[in-house]
Amino acid sequence: MRLLALMMVALMLATSASAHRLDEYLQATLLGLTRTGVDVELQLTPGIAVFPSVLPLLDRNLDGRLSPDEETSYAQWVAKDLELVIDGEKAPLRVVEMRFSSLQEMHEGLGSIRLKLHGNHAGTRLAFRNHHLPELSAYLVNCLAAPGDGLTVGRQERDEAQRSIGFVYSFEPSPGKPWISWLVGLGAAAAGGLVLLVLRRHRT
Amino acid sequence: MPRSLFQAHNISLLEVRGNYVHDGRVTNLRLFTTFLAVGLLQAQGPLVTNANGFLNSLDETQRSKVLFDFNDATQRAKWSNLPTTMVARAGLKLGDLNPAQRKAAMSLLSVALSKKGYEKVMAIVEGDEQLKLASPARAAGPMFGRDLYYISILGKPSAKDPWMLQFGGHHLALNITIVGREGILTPSHTAAQPAKYTVEGRMVRPLGGETDKGYAMINALDEGQRKQAILNYKVADLVLGPGQDGKTIQPEGIKGSGLTTAQQAMLLDVAGEWAGIVNEAAAAIRMAELKAGIGDTWFAWSGPTDPTRPAYYRIQGPTVVIEYAPQPLGGDPMMHLHTIYRDPTNDYGKKSVAR
Numbered sequence: 001m002r003l004l005a006l007m008m009v010a011l012m013l014a015t016s017a018s019a020h021r022l023d024e025y026l027q028a029t030l031l032g033l034t035r036t037g038v039d040v041e042l043q044l045t046p047g048i049a050v051f052p053s054v055l056p057l058l059d060r061n062l063d064g065r066l067s068p069d070e071e072t073s074y075a076q077w078v079a080k081d082l083e084l085v086i087d088g089e090k091a092p093l094r095v096v097e098m099r100f101s102s103l104q105e106m107h108e109g110l111g112s113i114r115l116k117l118h119g120n121h122a123g124t125r126l127a128f129r130n131h132h133l134p135e136l137s138a139y140l141v142n143c144l145a146a147p148g149d150g151l152t153v154g155r156q157e158r159d160e161a162q163r164s165i166g167f168v169y170s171f172e173p174s175p176g177k178p179w180i181s182w183l184v185g186l187g188a189a190a191a192g193g194l195v196l197l198v199l200r201r202h203r204t
Numbered sequence: 205m206p207r208s209l210f211q212a213h214n215i216s217l218l219e220v221r222g223n224y225v226h227d228g229r230v231t232n233l234r235l236f237t238t239f240l241a242v243g244l245l246q247a248q249g250p251l252v253t254n255a256n257g258f259l260n261s262l263d264e265t266q267r268s269k270v271l272f273d274f275n276d277a278t279q280r281a282k283w284s285n286l287p288t289t290m291v292a293r294a295g296l297k298l299g300d301l302n303p304a305q306r307k308a309a310m311s312l313l314s315v316a317l318s319k320k321g322y323e324k325v326m327a328i329v330e331g332d333e334q335l336k337l338a339s340p341a342r343a344a345g346p347m348f349g350r351d352l353y354y355i356s357i358l359g360k361p362s363a364k365d366p367w368m369l370q371f372g373g374h375h376l377a378l379n380i381t382i383v384g385r386e387g388i389l390t391p392s393h394t395a396a397q398p399a400k401y402t403v404e405g406r407m408v409r410p411l412g413g414e415t416d417k418g419y420a421m422i423n424a425l426d427e428g429q430r431k432q433a434i435l436n437y438k439v440a441d442l443v444l445g446p447g448q449d450g451k452t453i454q455p456e457g458i459k460g461s462g463l464t465t466a467q468q469a470m471l472l473d474v475a476g477e478w479a480g481i482v483n484e485a486a487a488a489i490r491m492a493e494l495k496a497g498i499g500d501t502w503f504a505w506s507g508p509t510d511p512t513r514p515a516y517y518r519i520q521g522p523t524v525v526i527e528y529a530p531q532p533l534g535g536d537p538m539m540h541l542h543t544i545y546r547d548p549t550n551d552y553g554k555k556s557v558a559r
Binding site: 022024026028030043047108110138139140142143144145147153156158159160161162 | 286290291435436437438439440441443447451452453454455456532533
């Protein structure tokens with residue numbers, strides 16, 4: 001009976017005994033909005049079947065390892081392929097952090113490339129599109145919540161493949177620092193008093 | 205039971221009012237929560253006893269491998285969906301334990317989990333054993349199987365001070381933080397490959413409840429509600445899977461306040477597939493919390509609603525994120541399922557520990 005059961009399992013698993021991504025280059029993007037700009041976190045995971053196509057784009061001299069120059073060059077290429085538009089204006093993205101798994105890990109379908117990018121533009125309308133290697137890729141794109149920062153995000157519109165996203169957003173007015181207001185108020189009152197005193201002396 | 209007796213035993217009452225329906229009988233909820241609170245204290249006793257029993261069954265070298273500092277952030281986050289041969293885990297491997305030690309480890313796990321939760325976890329582990337048997341032999345040793353699951357303990361098992369029990373391997377990561385009467389299961393990862401297998405003539409579906417209840421939920425919505433719940437884009441994988449601790453995304457889909465009372469109960473029942481993995485006493489606290497936030501809990505769906513075809517869904521509320529994602533990794537995606545269970549406010553029990 002057990003043998004029969006195992007044979008059934010073997011039959012069911014014949015084509016799927018795999019733990020890792022196969023035929024897609026998964027590009028998962030998280031957008032973090034701040035009052036002063038946009039942070040973009042990108043995790044790129046090449047599947048085993050597509051890795052041979054991605055490899056020469058990473059290891060440009062085909063020496064079997066990733067040099068810092070090759071990593072930087074690839075990260076900058078990705079950055080150029082990302083289109084961020086804030087309030088109708090293109091917002092260039094700068095690579096601020098990058099982490100590459102080894103080529104061996106990626107070859108096994110385990111490795112990924114993690115990039116952090118930043119755009120300085122702030123506004124209320126965001127549009128984002130990923131143009132990087134569309135023929136190989138599957139995409140995820142989401143906006144991070146920041147409830148503590150008073151962020152409100154409107155309905156998010158995406159294309160079916162999640163290559164692009166667009167939405168309006170706003171932040172609650174920043175709560176001022178009360179002690180600064182008090183200091184400014186006191187300063188203004190003192191200055192006003194001084195001016196009055198000087199004027200009175202001039203009149204007398 | 206008078207309130208003073210609760211205070212004398214340092215038991216806090218759950219501030220829930222109303223009636224509790226169980227097996228067709230209506231019970232006063234206050235009375236129910238009274239018994240629940242007493243049960244919670246009793247539930248932690250066997251957990252600590254079993255944890256100490258397991259630790260006492262080990263030799264010094266093994267104990268040094270299984271014990272970590274409660275604040276060891278590296279160990280806490282050392283979990284993955286991938287096989288242990290690909291992403292190394294720390295702790296003690298089941299395959300390295302003798303039968304008595306292994307029995308003690310499983311006994312500890314069974315007390316930490318509900319009966320249904322333990323069965324689910326064992327079905328995931330057994331599924332991995334089936335995967336091993338169906339995979340070609342490797343010179344470097346097996347990549348799957350029930351021997352390749354790890355157990356670890358962070359902190360000192362205690363009824364008073366916080367500690368943590370981790371159990372996991374390929375397709376499984378349970379992170380259970382115990383803080384007094386609470387057992388916090390977030391973040392945890394459950395998955396299944398194969399998602400359906402037969403053992404001795406019995407069909408096993410480790411994530412059968414998650415699958416069936418998810419499809420029942422989407423199909424219980426009317427056309428207008430479904431329009432809100434179904435996303436117009438494809439979701440290729442978990443968004444907040446392993447490695448995404450501390451992140452929360454903007455919710456989408458249909459909000460719980462737009463559901464009928466019966467649909468809200470269904471949604472809670474879907475979430476219960478994850479919340480109910482921990483022991484019954486801890487799960488009752490968690491379910492009460494999820495129920496309190498149900499109006500602000502969103503349900504989103506991506507894909508067909510036909511139960512024979514793969515689809516992704518997400519439940520996201522003030523204290524919960526659940527994702528269910530069939531994996532398009534070759535073969536039938538419905539035979540390879542990944543899920544994640546998080547509480548952005550209390551992952552690894554951070555809120556409960558701070559309290």
